[in-house]
Amino acid sequence: MPVEHTHTHPVNFDPTATEPDPHAAATHAGRAFRLGIGGPVGSGKTALVAALCRALGGQVELAVVTNDIYTTEDADFLRGAGVLDATRIEAVQTGCCPHTAIRDDISANLDAVEHLEQHHPGLELIIVESGGDNLTAVFSRGLVDAQIFVVDVAGGDKVPRKGGPGVTTADLLVINKIDLAEQVRADLGVMVTDAHRMRGELPVITQSLVRTPDAPEVAAWVRDRLAAQPA
Amino acid sequence: MHAAALMLADSRFPGGGHAHSGGLEEAVARGLVHSESDLAPFLAGRLRTAGELAAVFAGAAAHAGRRDAGVDHWRLLDAELDARTPSPAQRTASRAQGRGTLRAVSHLVLDTLAAATPRPHHPIAVGAVVGASEGAPADAALTVAYLAVSGPASAAVRLLGLDPFAVNALVMRLIPVMHTVAEYAVRHAGTDPADLPAPAAVGLDLLAEAHDRHSQKEVRLFAS
Numbered sequence: 001m002p003v004e005h006t007h008t009h010p011v012n013f014d015p016t017a018t019e020p021d022p023h024a025a026a027t028h029a030g031r032a033f034r035l036g037i038g039g040p041v042g043s044g045k046t047a048l049v050a051a052l053c054r055a056l057g058g059q060v061e062l063a064v065v066t067n068d069i070y071t072t073e074d075a076d077f078l079r080g081a082g083v084l085d086a087t088r089i090e091a092v093q094t095g096c097c098p099h100t101a102i103r104d105d106i107s108a109n110l111d112a113v114e115h116l117e118q119h120h121p122g123l124e125l126i127i128v129e130s131g132g133d134n135l136t137a138v139f140s141r142g143l144v145d146a147q148i149f150v151v152d153v154a155g156g157d158k159v160p161r162k163g164g165p166g167v168t169t170a171d172l173l174v175i176n177k178i179d180l181a182e183q184v185r186a187d188l189g190v191m192v193t194d195a196h197r198m199r200g201e202l203p204v205i206t207q208s209l210v211r212t213p214d215a216p217e218v219a220a221w222v223r224d225r226l227a228a229q230p231a
Numbered sequence: 232m233h234a235a236a237l238m239l240a241d242s243r244f245p246g247g248g249h250a251h252s253g254g255l256e257e258a259v260a261r262g263l264v265h266s267e268s269d270l271a272p273f274l275a276g277r278l279r280t281a282g283e284l285a286a287v288f289a290g291a292a293a294h295a296g297r298r299d300a301g302v303d304h305w306r307l308l309d310a311e312l313d314a315r316t317p318s319p320a321q322r323t324a325s326r327a328q329g330r331g332t333l334r335a336v337s338h339l340v341l342d343t344l345a346a347a348t349p350r351p352h353h354p355i356a357v358g359a360v361v362g363a364s365e366g367a368p369a370d371a372a373l374t375v376a377y378l379a380v381s382g383p384a385s386a387a388v389r390l391l392g393l394d395p396f397a398v399n400a401l402v403m404r405l406i407p408v409m410h411t412v413a414e415y416a417v418r419h420a421g422t423d424p425a426d427l428p429a430p431a432a433v434g435l436d437l438l439a440e441a442h443d444r445h446s447q448k449e450v451r452l453f454a455s
Contacts, residue, residue, distance in 0.1 A: 093250050093451065094249075094250055094452070095252070095452060095453045097249060100249050101250065104249075105248075106245065107331035108247050
């Protein structure tokens with residue numbers, strides 16, 4: 001005989017409900033804030049990292065760890081872009097499994113993060129860029145304090161609707177390359193509506209690095225996160 | 232088999248092993264391995280050389296871990312394995328995984344090891360974890376003997392798209408040899424570190440060095 005459900009739960013047990021993660025990532029005063037940037041191949045993760053380096057590099061002590069499956073490709077891109085001193089970029093090899101290196105077995109990335117911290121005392125921000133992966137790839141909270149998931153209009157306007165932990169749980173979702181929406185016949189309005197529906201209260205930013213090369217909105221979001229850190 | 236050893240041998244153990252191919256990626260890049268039939272002798276050779284060296288030091292480290300050896304002994308053991316690892320690239324790969332193992336496990340015995348060397352060689356970290364958990368040298372030796380084969384075997388599936396069942400059959404065929412290697416290691420577990428055996432594979436040393444050079448110039452997906 002079914003028992004009547006009269007009490008309430010402090011957390012929502014409905015697995016389909018979207019809501020902000022009630023658990024704050026553990027903060028570690030005295031070390032750099034660790035920001036993960038993930039998303040599918042070609043969505044513009046490295047371009048966003050370069051933009052953030054340009055936007056924040058003058059005010060914030062920062063460094064970057066790249067995880068491209070072609071490991072030196074992104075590091076070379078960043079070095080070539082001249083946005084960051086070469087010693088502030090570390091590349092990590094992921095054994096053909098970029099999601100494993102940011103989620104299940106984060107030791108190589110932690111090694112790289114600690115290497116940067118040792119060689120650049122006073123770092124305030126370390127960006128860990130994942131290799132391009134699928135919609136299920138998210139960063140472990142053991143590796144990063146916050147994460148951005150980057151998708152783009154050219155990847156298809158159904159991507160936000162498909163969901164997956166990257167779209168639904170990342171601290172910030174960036175819909176990139178919006179200047180291409182018309183050419184690829186992507187409905188940006190549908191993408192944004194779907195994104196908000198999938199993410200509840202979590203923020204969504206649309207951007208085009210062609211129109212705003214320094215990613216001002218994302219940079220402002222990162223600044224806010226840094227300001228919220230305990231000193 | 233001690234459960235601590237099972238944990239360390241599990242490919243899901245988060246100690247950084249997934250990004251290491253044990254020279255297999257370089258062998259593939261050079262066309263030395265491109266099918267299950269080439270993989271078999273690569274794995275067998277690796278087990279009897281690098282695998283045996285790792286087993287000897289894992290067994291000795293488990294022996295040391297069980298009796299809660301001091302900082303000096305751990306330092307000596309680590310230095311003796313360094314002396315038996317001529318390739319700097321292999322030393323780096325081994326120390327990265329040793330550090331990863333310490334990161335993933337916490338225990339008082341491991342604090343002593345970390346005080347001796349914060350980035351110990353992988354077989355020593357594995358042996359220390361097993362010994363600290365009161366596992367036997369045989370458990371530690373068998374674990375690293377198995378890992379000497381399972382890591383490259385998994386890398387071969389990922390790099391060459393080999394049939395995972397065929398590759399697993401190759402690993403299974405080597406099980407009696409893994410036990411032989413572990414038994415050999417156990418006989419030396421209590422030996423003075425300086426007198427431990429020094430099996431070597433010059434080919435694997437050269438592949439590790441070549442991999443390291445190529446990873447700086449062209450695409451390499453694994454850390455070793």
